[in-house]
Structures are given as structure tokens and as C-alpha cells.
Amino acid sequence: MxxxxxxxxxAMALAAIKAGCEAFYGYPITPQNELPEYLSKHMALHGRVFVQAESEVAAINMVYGAAGAGARVLTSSSSPGIALKQEGISYMAGAELPAVIINVMRGGPGLGGIQPSQADYKQITRGGGNGDYYLYALAPETLQEAVDLIKEAFDIADYYRNPVMIAVDGLIGQMMEPVDLDREVPKWDLTPKTWVADGNRKNRERNVINSLYLDPNDLENHNLHLKEKFDDMRKNHQRYELVNMKNAEIAIVAYGSVSRIARTAIEILAEQGIKCGILRPITLFPYPKKAFHALPKTVKDLLVVEMSTGQMLEDVKLSNECHLPVHFFGRVGGIIPEAQEIVDKVLEIVGGEKHE
Amino acid sequence: MRRITIISGHYGSGKSEISANLAIQKKIDYLVDLDIINPYFRTRSLDKLFEKNNIHLVESTVKGMLGSDLPYVSGEGVIPFVNPNITAIYDLGGTENGVRVLIQFLDRVKDINEIDFLCTVNIFRPETSDVKSILQTISMYEAVTQLKITGLINNTNLIKETTEEDIIRGEEILKEVSKKLNIPILYTVVEENNNQSYKYIFLGERLVLTRYIAKRWL
Structure with a gap:
């Protein structure tokens, strides 16, 4: 096609259908409403399940149930709604249930606003709910990348038996862009779901899906088993992109919509003779620490740009290991940074500090 | 151009950018933003541009509340229908519900011939990709409003990836729609950066579009 x-x-909704998503459960919230709206029509046309639940809490527990029965399942929401889903997400991570969760972020805290934001970074990258767990979290910057990553996300969720978060901001949800829905994406090596509770008891023992372990020894073993999965993600599945790094003297660290703006900023900077690269995390968890080791020696400063007050800064500092000075520029509350603002910040850094 | 132009079309078909461009180029008095569907990318975000161009912007009852997400429409929206000296463009929201907002004003219409009710079509939008789906969309708008679509806008585009051939393909499809419904293609939209390079004589007036709402990095 x-x-x-x-x-x-x-586009994200259709990508899920293309990935073989069999069921969607959700509850409306701006700025992601077109996603369930699209699925409310098209899931039925594909003979699949769509339910508008009575609340976010109900929706995520329906996701738990469908995942337990072995279905490829999706839910979507925006920041406050994702916050409501945390209990269910924690239970799913505990019970090792796969699902894809799309968070179209808006301003916060609380009800916040309906304009774009990246202020759920910590919630996304630190598990979000109670207990010792993480979500594999992907942050696309274009609609094409969002489509490709969502198609792959269902495989990743099944592979790890863990929820996968697609973290975009309201801008990615609302903007228009040309996309090819049928582009090939990497296929993960998946084994049959022998663990499901689907009522089929032929040739197997009873399957139990549960996150409750009353014996602390069992729970410790379970936690260590989960940790192995997260360590494997960290070791083998960090994703990032380095843009324009050849001889770059400064690197902007930015993801999602903000990296789009950074791309404009580095063009403006190039016109002024300043070589600026972009380190773009694609996975927010595992954080792409490897990217920082891959930076050329010419890079003397890092500038983190976010639509938050600096939620990603800690990860940058941990990955940078005190190697380079780390600067920050952010806009919040639904305000989108302007390319010129980023340019000005870069000029302030490269002009204001002596290197060597 | 008739005194009142109502722009309809599926969301993402380009209604808002077209409304803004027409209002500015044709020096229209009123731009009425009836979009209660989209939370982002609405004509009301261009308030300063309209002010500079002496265009009166009608939006929500609560002016300037871009982030309110409340389906308010100011009563001022009726003025062009009752005052025959005012020219206006009405920018509708996409979807059936977006079109429905218009109905509240229609019992004030004095002369139906003063109104153009246009449908914007981009054949790269999956919901309006062929003759059949475009006819379905149009008949849905007509059923909801009880108003006949009087003309078509060919806004076939893939943003920066648009080619002249794409627009011609859109025109071929719209020509069939035009023939079936006996309505003209009134405008063909061409982005300003491509205007010089497209030599083809498109049907209808060539509307050279400046993207005011979508920012440079989009």
C-alpha cells in the first residue's frame, strides 16, 4: 500500500489493527480521543473487540483479563487517565501479562491541561505503579515511527510478557503526516502462549494468572525473575538515534516532538556555523545509556530539551557519568518550545563557556 | 464567491488552513470557527493574524480559552446570516457531530443562494480516497444539515511529499463526483512553495496556500 x-x-489505532490487536478497552480523554473513536468503528469492521469501559480503572482490568486469555490487547489514554491505570499496570507486570498501552501526554499535574507535554517521563520510566517493575517504553518522533513501533510493540509485549508503553505527546496524537501502514517491522521470536487461562484444559495443567505471592521466598524469586527480563531489555534492547554528530561541539538530548523541533534548531545553528548534534532516545526504558558512550570526542556539552521541568535530566546525568557539563531548557504547561529558543540556549552555552 | 462560504470536510482534510487562507486572500469580514471536535490546530489559534487582517474571529463564548476543550460556540456566529452586509467563512469541525453545530444558525438563512456549502477533499485521507466514499461523506453532511453541498475543494496532498500528479489524480476522482452531483470543483489547493513549479491548469480557482496553523517543524 x-x-x-x-x-x-x-494512525496509531490502525497500526494496532495491523499488528493483530484483538481487543481494545479504554475511556475517553483529550488529546487521544480519535484513537478509541477510530477503533470503535474499525475494530468491529475487523471482527474484533472494542469496549468503552465505565472508567480507566475498569478498562485496564479488562485489558488484564483479555491478556490473561491470550489476546493481543491495547488500551490508550492521556496523562491523568494513565495515572488512574497504574494499579492495573502494576498487576499486569506482576502477573506477567503482555499489553500495549499508549499514553498521549498532556500537561499536568492533576487535570493539568489538554495541550502537549512530556511530564509523565518519570511515571513511564520508573514503573509507575507499586512494586519492582518497569515498562518497555518507546517514544516515537514521527507518525511513521509511531506506526512502526506500535506494530512491533505487540511482539515485544508478548516476548517479555510485560506491558509496553508507547509514550507520545498530544502533538503526535493530533498532527497529520503521510504514513505507510504496511512497512515491514522486525519480527520477534515468539513462543506459543502456553500460560494463558483461556478455558482450554486439553493436554495441560491448570494455568493460574496472579500477582499475589504470600511466601516471601516465592515473591523474592519472582522479583528476581522479573529483574532478569528488565536487565535483558537494558542489555540488548536500548534504542536511540544520533543525528548530525560528525564534529558536533554540542549535543541536544531530546525525544518525541521535541526532537523534531531540535532538528529545525540544528539547521538554524548550522547556518550560523555551529555544529550541533541530536541524541534522540527512542526507548525511554531501557534508557539508551550506550548512546552517550557513542558520542564523538568533539562534543563538549549536552543540552537536554524537554516539555517538562527536567524529568529526563537524572537519566542523562547517570548515563553521562559526570563526563560532560549538562544543561537544560524546558517549556511546560502545554507550551511547545520554539526552535529559536533552543538555538538561543545553544548559543548561550557555546558562547558563554571556554572549552579546552 | 458567494457572501457566505461554509467549509466542510473530514478532519485533516485541510478545512482550517483553507478557511484562514480564503479569509485573508478574499478580505472576508467574519471567520467563524465552529470546530468543537479538534482540541489542537484550530483557526481560533490565529486570532492575532486575523486581527491584523481586519477579520473578525468568532469562536467560543469564552474567548481565548484554547485549552478549554468545551464545546461552546459564540452566539455571534449567527450575525452573517442575519446581516446581509457581512461576508463570512464558516470553518466546521470534521465528523458528523462537527457539521451538526451549523444547524442552529440555518433557520436564519434568508437567501440560500448567498451560501456556498463546500466539501474539502484530500484523496490521501483514507475516508475520502475514492468516489464512493466521497459521495458517502457528502450525503452524510447533507443529511445532517439538510443543506446541499454546492461545490468541491480539491486539497489532495501529502504535505511536503505532494506531487503535481497527486493533485491531478485527486482531480480525476473529484471530476466524477462533480459529474454525479452536478456541482463544480471551485478551488484546487496548491502550497505556496510548489505554486511556481506546477504548470497544470487545475479545475477551479487555484488557491495558493500558506500553512498558518501547522508550524515549520511539523
Whole structure:
């Protein structure tokens, strides 16, 4: 199929259908409403399940149930709604249930606003709910990348038996871009789901899906087993992109919509003779620590740009290991940084400090 | 151009950018933003641009509340229908519910011939990719409003990836729609960066579009 012009939320919904998503459970919230709206029509046309639940809490527990029965399942929401889902997400990580969760972030805290934001970074990258767990978290910057990553995300969720978070901001949800829905994406090596509770008891013992372990020894073993999965993600599945790094003297660290703006900023900087690269995390968990080791020696400063007050800073500092000075520029509350603001910040850094 | 132009079309078909461009190029008095569907990328975000161009912007009852997400429409929206000296463009929201907002004003219409009710089509939007789906969309808008679509806007584009051939393909499809419904293609939209390079004589007036709402990095 050739390219079509789609709105982010629609494209992400269709990508899930293409990935074989069999069930969606959700509850409306701006700025992701077109996603369930699209699925409310198209899941039925594909003979699949769509339920608008009575609340976010209900929706995520329906996701738990469908995942337990072996279905490929999706839910989506925006920041406050994702916060409501944390209990269910923690239970799913505990019970080792796969699902894809799309968070179209808006301003916070609390009800916040409906304009784009990246202020759920900590919630996304630190598990989010109670207990010792993480979500594999992907942060696309274009609709094409969102489509490709969502298609792969269902495989990743099944592979690790763990929820996968697609972290985008409202802008990616609302913007229009040409996309090819049928692009090949990497296939993960998946084994049959022998653990499901689907009522089929032929040739197997009873399967129990549960996150409750009353014996602390069992729970410790379970926690260590989960840790192995997260360590494997950290070791083998960090993703990032380095842009324009050849002879770059400074690198902007930015993901999602903000890296788009950074791309404009580095063009403006190039016109002024300043070589600026972009380190773009694609996985927020595992954090792409390897990218920082891959930076060329010419890079003397790091500038983190976010639509938050600096939630990613700690990860940058941990990955940077005190190697380079780390600077920050952020806009919050639904305000999108302007390319010129980033340019000004870079000029302030490269002009204001002596290197060597 | 008729005194009142109502722009309809599926969301993402380009209604808002087209409304803004037409209002500015044709020096229209009122731009009425009836979009209660989209939370982002609405004409009301261009308030300063309209002010500079002496265009009166009608939006929510609570002016300037871009982030309110409340389906308010100011009563001022009726003025062009009752005052025959005012020219206006109405920018509808996509979807059936977006079109429904218009109905509240229609019992004030004095002369139906003063109104153009246009449908914007981009054949790269999956919901309006062929003759059949475009006809379905149009008949849905007509059923909801009880108003006939009077013309078509060919806004076939893939943003920066648009080619002249794409627009011609859109025109071929819209020509069939035009023939079936006996309505003209009134405008063909061409982005300003491509205007000089497209030599083809498109049907209808060539509307050279400046993207005001989508920012440079989009």
C-alpha cells in the first residue's frame, strides 16, 4: 500500500489493527480521543473487540483479563487517565501479562491541561505503579515511527510478557503526516502462549494468572525473575538515534516532538556555523545509556530539551557519568518550545563557556 | 464567491488552513470557527493574524480559552446570516457531530443562494480516497444539515511529499463526483512553495496556500 495522510491518533489505532490487536478497552480523554473513536468503528469492521469501559480503572482490568486469555490487547489514554491505570499496570507486570498501552501526554499535574507535554517521563520510566517493575517504553518522533513501533510493540509485549508503553505527546496524537501502514517491522521470536487461562484444559495443567505471592521466598524469586527480563531489555534492547554528530561541539538530548523541533534548531545553528548534534532516545526504558558512550570526542556539552521541568535530566546525568557539563531548557504547561529558543540556549552555552 | 462560504470536510482534510487562507486572500469580514471536535490546530489559534487582517474571529463564548476543550460556540456566529452586509467563512469541525453545530444558525438563512456549502477533499485521507466514499461523506453532511453541498475543494496532498500528479489524480476522482452531483470543483489547493513549479491548469480557482496553523517543524 502507498502512503496515506493520517492524524496521529488514527494512525496509531490502525497500526494496532495491523499488528493483530484483538481487543481494545479504554475511556475517553483529550488529546487521544480519535484513537478509541477510530477503533470503535474499525475494530468491529475487523471482527474484533472494542469496549468503552465505565472508567480507566475498569478498562485496564479488562485489558488484564483479555491478556490473561491470550489476546493481543491495547488500551490508550492521556496523562491523568494513565495515572488512574497504574494499579492495573502494576498487576499486569506482576502477573506477567503482555499489553500495549499508549499514553498521549498532556500537561499536568492533576487535570493539568489538554495541550502537549512530556511530564509523565518519570511515571513511564520508573514503573509507575507499586512494586519492582518497569515498562518497555518507546517514544516515537514521527507518525511513521509511531506506526512502526506500535506494530512491533505487540511482539515485544508478548516476548517479555510485560506491558509496553508507547509514550507520545498530544502533538503526535493530533498532527497529520503521510504514513505507510504496511512497512515491514522486525519480527520477534515468539513462543506459543502456553500460560494463558483461556478455558482450554486439553493436554495441560491448570494455568493460574496472579500477582499475589504470600511466601516471601516465592515473591523474592519472582522479583528476581522479573529483574532478569528488565536487565535483558537494558542489555540488548536500548534504542536511540544520533543525528548530525560528525564534529558536533554540542549535543541536544531530546525525544518525541521535541526532537523534531531540535532538528529545525540544528539547521538554524548550522547556518550560523555551529555544529550541533541530536541524541534522540527512542526507548525511554531501557534508557539508551550506550548512546552517550557513542558520542564523538568533539562534543563538549549536552543540552537536554524537554516539555517538562527536567524529568529526563537524572537519566542523562547517570548515563553521562559526570563526563560532560549538562544543561537544560524546558517549556511546560502545554507550551511547545520554539526552535529559536533552543538555538538561543545553544548559543548561550557555546558562547558563554571556554572549552579546552 | 458567494457572501457566505461554509467549509466542510473530514478532519485533516485541510478545512482550517483553507478557511484562514480564503479569509485573508478574499478580505472576508467574519471567520467563524465552529470546530468543537479538534482540541489542537484550530483557526481560533490565529486570532492575532486575523486581527491584523481586519477579520473578525468568532469562536467560543469564552474567548481565548484554547485549552478549554468545551464545546461552546459564540452566539455571534449567527450575525452573517442575519446581516446581509457581512461576508463570512464558516470553518466546521470534521465528523458528523462537527457539521451538526451549523444547524442552529440555518433557520436564519434568508437567501440560500448567498451560501456556498463546500466539501474539502484530500484523496490521501483514507475516508475520502475514492468516489464512493466521497459521495458517502457528502450525503452524510447533507443529511445532517439538510443543506446541499454546492461545490468541491480539491486539497489532495501529502504535505511536503505532494506531487503535481497527486493533485491531478485527486482531480480525476473529484471530476466524477462533480459529474454525479452536478456541482463544480471551485478551488484546487496548491502550497505556496510548489505554486511556481506546477504548470497544470487545475479545475477551479487555484488557491495558493500558506500553512498558518501547522508550524515549520511539523
Amino acid at each position: 502507498s502512503k496515506v495522510l493520517m492524524k496521529g491518533n488514527e
